[in-house]
Amino acid sequence: MKKSFSLVEVLVFITVLGLFFTAAMSVTTFNLQSMKIQEHKILATRFAEEGIEWVKDEKETDWSIFILHDTSGTGTTYCLNSLDDDWGTLGNCGESYTLGSPAFFSRNLLIKNGGSPVDQVDATITVSWKEGADIKNVQIKSVFKLLE
Amino acid sequence: MKKGFTLIETIVVIAVIGITLPILFAIILTLMRQQLKINRLSEIKREGDYISSALENTIRDRVFSIHSGLPVNDSTKICEGALSFSNPSTSLYFLDKNRNWFGYQFSGNTLASESADLVNTSISLNSSKIFVSNFSISCSRNTVYSAQSIQFSFDVCYDTGLPDCASTRPEEITSLHYQSRIKLRNY
Numbered sequence: 001m002k003k004s005f006s007l008v009e010v011l012v013f014i015t016v017l018g019l020f021f022t023a024a025m026s027v028t029t030f031n032l033q034s035m036k037i038q039e040h041k042i043l044a045t046r047f048a049e050e051g052i053e054w055v056k057d058e059k060e061t062d063w064s065i066f067i068l069h070d071t072s073g074t075g076t077t078y079c080l081n082s083l084d085d086d087w088g089t090l091g092n093c094g095e096s097y098t099l100g101s102p103a104f105f106s107r108n109l110l111i112k113n114g115g116s117p118v119d120q121v122d123a124t125i126t127v128s129w130k131e132g133a134d135i136k137n138v139q140i141k142s143v144f145k146l147l148e
Numbered sequence: 149m150k151k152g153f154t155l156i157e158t159i160v161v162i163a164v165i166g167i168t169l170p171i172l173f174a175i176i177l178t179l180m181r182q183q184l185k186i187n188r189l190s191e192i193k194r195e196g197d198y199i200s201s202a203l204e205n206t207i208r209d210r211v212f213s214i215h216s217g218l219p220v221n222d223s224t225k226i227c228e229g230a231l232s233f234s235n236p237s238t239s240l241y242f243l244d245k246n247r248n249w250f251g252y253q254f255s256g257n258t259l260a261s262e263s264a265d266l267v268n269t270s271i272s273l274n275s276s277k278i279f280v281s282n283f284s285i286s287c288s289r290n291t292v293y294s295a296q297s298i299q300f301s302f303d304v305c306y307d308t309g310l311p312d313c314a315s316t317r318p319e320e321i322t323s324l325h326y327q328s329r330i331k332l333r334n335y
Contacts, residue, residue: 028175035182042189046196046324057329060297062290 044127044138051125054083059144067118075112105129119146188306188322196304199273200326215241220249227287227296236284254283301327
């Protein structure tokens with residue numbers, strides 16, 4: 001008599017194998033995704049640090065010019081995708097992700113004067129990028145004082 | 149009684165394995181490549197951060213006077229008067245409060261630290277796997293009474309075996325840019 005597998009046995013086997021492969025695939029996909037996010041986070045952190053360094057540079061150059069960049073008292077936003085001496089463009093970067101190579105980061109600077117006369121400036125750099133449908137952020141805050 | 153696999157069964161099994169294995173290897177390869185990229189990126193970030201903070205802390209706290217080259221004496225002194233600045237160069241030397249000299253020199257792909265204590269030698273700030281490029285350092289001063297400031301910038305990239313960290317695969321290139329300006333504390 002020829003011995004062989006019954007249909008039920010084969011079905012059970014294929015189901016178990018299918019479940020296993022699906023699980024393995026989803027773990028791998030998740031892994032790959034979080035690795036990509038990690039990579040982008042490293043780059044974004046560097047861009048944020050670079051932004052803070054640039055603000056510090058502006059502060060060290062001339063305090064009296066530096067404090068003119070926020071006259072609202074409630075904070076002013078600049079889009080610092082490129083670090084020129086002319087403070088990028090006023091207002092949020094919005095959808096312009098032009099920082100980095102390949103370019104898909106945006107860098108916003110929120111600057112807020114404190115004290116009267118101004119003796120302290122709060123700066124917040126936010127680097128954002130699109131990860132699929134989500135928008136991810138890396139934020140660095142720093143306080144600049146007149147005397148330091 | 150017949151025993152063993154038929155030809156059809158064997159062919160089917162081989163076909164299934166033939167389809168599954170390449171997919172599996174492709175996935176593993178992608179994962180490994182991504183892992184390698186992150187490793188390189190975090191490595192250059194680590195070294196770049198180190199160089200940047202080492203330069204910042206030493207220069208901020210120790211520099212007393214700035215010199216364009218060796219020997220470090222009054223004739224090589226720069227950035228002393230009001231509204232003075234120097235052109236970006238690849239090396240700058242300093243004297244600290246105890247009149248000991250030290251400095252940074254960039255050549256090839258390495259940024260090296262030199263000082264009076266290290267006779268005829270220099271200490272490389274980056275490891276051999278990581279290249280520093282486009283290093284420039286300069287100083288400036290607004291008035292005679294204000295502190296001088298030193299600005300530097302450089303790129304770090306991971307050695308790919310080709311010059312200037314170039315690679316035939318663009319996704320293999322990992323490079324980060326650093327720049328900073330430091331105001332002296334003990335001038």
